[in-house]
Amino acid sequence: VNPNPTKKVQVDQVGYAPGLPKRATLVSAETTPQTWTLKDSAGTAVASGKSTPKGADTASGDSVHLIDFSSFDTPGTGYTLSVGADTSFPFDISADPIKKLRYDSLAFFYHQRSGTPIEAQYVGDEYARPAGHVNVAPNKGDNDVPCRADIACGYTLDVRGGWYDAGDHGKYVVNGGIATWQLLNSYERAVRTGDASAFADGTMNIPERANGVPDLLDEARWEADFLLKMQAPDGMAHHKIHDANWTALPTRPELDDQVRRLSATSTAATLNLAAVAAQGARLWRGIDATYSATLLTAARKAYTAAKANPAKLADPNDGTGGGAYSDDTVSDEFYWAAAELYTTTGDAAYRADVTGSPHYRAAGLNTDGFSWGGTAPLGDITLALAPNGLPAADIAAIKSAFATVADQHLAYMERMGYATPYEGADGYVWGSNSTVLNNAQVLALAHDFTGAAKYRDGVFEALHYVLGRNPLSTSYVAGYGEQAMRNAHHRFWAHQSDPTLPTAPPGSLSGGPNSFLQDPVAARLLVGCPVQKCWVDDIGAYSVNEVAINWNSALAWVTGWAAEQVGR
Numbered sequence: 001v002n003p004n005p006t007k008k009v010q011v012d013q014v015g016y017a018p019g020l021p022k023r024a025t026l027v028s029a030e031t032t033p034q035t036w037t038l039k040d041s042a043g044t045a046v047a048s049g050k051s052t053p054k055g056a057d058t059a060s061g062d063s064v065h066l067i068d069f070s071s072f073d074t075p076g077t078g079y080t081l082s083v084g085a086d087t088s089f090p091f092d093i094s095a096d097p098i099k100k101l102r103y104d105s106l107a108f109f110y111h112q113r114s115g116t117p118i119e120a121q122y123v124g125d126e127y128a129r130p131a132g133h134v135n136v137a138p139n140k141g142d143n144d145v146p147c148r149a150d151i152a153c154g155y156t157l158d159v160r161g162g163w164y165d166a167g168d169h170g171k172y173v174v175n176g177g178i179a180t181w182q183l184l185n186s187y188e189r190a191v192r193t194g195d196a197s198a199f200a201d202g203t204m205n206i207p208e209r210a211n212g213v214p215d216l217l218d219e220a221r222w223e224a225d226f227l228l229k230m231q232a233p234d235g236m237a238h239h240k241i242h243d244a245n246w247t248a249l250p251t252r253p254e255l256d257d258q259v260r261r262l263s264a265t266s267t268a269a270t271l272n273l274a275a276v277a278a279q280g281a282r283l284w285r286g287i288d289a290t291y292s293a294t295l296l297t298a299a300r301k302a303y304t305a306a307k308a309n310p311a312k313l314a315d316p317n318d319g320t321g322g323g324a325y326s327d328d329t330v331s332d333e334f335y336w337a338a339a340e341l342y343t344t345t346g347d348a349a350y351r352a353d354v355t356g357s358p359h360y361r362a363a364g365l366n367t368d369g370f371s372w373g374g375t376a377p378l379g380d381i382t383l384a385l386a387p388n389g390l391p392a393a394d395i396a397a398i399k400s401a402f403a404t405v406a407d408q409h410l411a412y413m414e415r416m417g418y419a420t421p422y423e424g425a426d427g428y429v430w431g432s433n434s435t436v437l438n439n440a441q442v443l444a445l446a447h448d449f450t451g452a453a454k455y456r457d458g459v460f461e462a463l464h465y466v467l468g469r470n471p472l473s474t475s476y477v478a479g480y481g482e483q484a485m486r487n488a489h490h491r492f493w494a495h496q497s498d499p500t501l502p503t504a505p506p507g508s509l510s511g512g513p514n515s516f517l518q519d520p521v522a523a524r525l526l527v528g529c530p531v532q533k534c535w536v537d538d539i540g541a542y543s544v545n546e547v548a549i550n551w552n553s554a555l556a557w558v559t560g561w562a563a564e565q566v567g568r
Ligand code: 9MR
Pocket: 165, 166, 167, 168, 170, 322, 323, 324, 325, 430, 431, 542, 546, 547, 548
């Protein structure tokens, strides 16, 4: 069924960092410890030991043993682990791959830019393409977009730019919001830890690489500018803009001939704009004061408009030509936006909305973490990270909630065959790899707040899962690992549909196992799958193998954090 053959010895196919725990999983029904051998690239045995039988593992359906080879710590490439006749994929003991992935995961966003040519000098010939959606035939363009007929807002908007959300050509304010926030949060955290030089001008391959501004801010601004353009005259933000009908695979962005349409404004989109614009206002304050002021004005206006329209929900059935991104609970978006506005301005009114929110002090933080539809923890993270005037005891309570939830993750990870901060007792959702990585961010913050090594080790366990220590012996990050995702659901990186087009570029993250089988390919191939095996590397399997900006932003945040830990 799955074109990717599986191994009996499952390792992170990319690398284990020196000085940190190194674990692998053996698939075996034996009830007694098995002898494992670590070999170097010449095939010489350099270490050996015994596995620990763990029995049947629920998430994978495998009978497993744990292999712990932490005591071997000699950097090198091309190591393998063997048990009997079974040998793992090769891997490095090195911090270098994670330092590289920090940048490749960010490069994804330049690839996804709309409204501008993607130039070979930044991405290489195979990924270069003309600008999409700038009104060059057959494109209809995002220059002058009317509202959908059933809304008839009475104006058109120029909403060129931004990032395409995923494998489609839609651009969604809800989702653009969390993705931009996560990149900006990575930067804001790095400023506080002294690691901001990692994102300095000239660190990324983008057109703005010599403009005197940190490159991560430049990339985030590409989307922040789009979010600003989605603001209606009344201060509300349009929920999304996308094609009138779904296009076929493949469809190059510049050849998309569908009519483009704005959906109605929504409270959730408006609060995403308010939150990100307020966050951006404080980050650009000392870098571009004019832009900072523009962002803050837009954020205040959006927040006011959302309070006047507190329950304007996006239509959950509006899924033709683009995703719905509907969300029936917006108290979390209100909290997030108020937290960003209060942190940036110190205004009493925003403070009252923060402290009066049911989400205050990470009240609802749990092992579900955060996502595009659940954004309260983003407000908590900002309040815990950036100086503000809230009582020290309340900030301490937020930080301790992160440690409490991180301990819950570690407790079940201890029991899992393929340890990852997503137990999946109720299944794995669409984009499960982002759940894993967002929960890894919770673990990382617990480490930041407490200094406890166990949380750091949990973050690296999550990365090992994503990079190949999983029951499918697959790295979910393209270009990383011997058997890595290639055939992402994407209209341009559609090599599987058209061999003249490229595969997914290095550093792009597959959505990952989704046990609800929500596309025809998954429904045909994956019936009965244990949750961690509900995945296939097929371009048609969009509910398991798409890429998306809010997933790569999670990968970028976590790899940036991990690279900092191992000393870049
Ligand atoms: O990530 C989204 C996931 O949480 C939803 O369950 C799913 C179905 O509504 O949509 C996902 O987002 C997709 C969006 O709707 C359209 N662009 C591609 C996104 C990633 O698959």
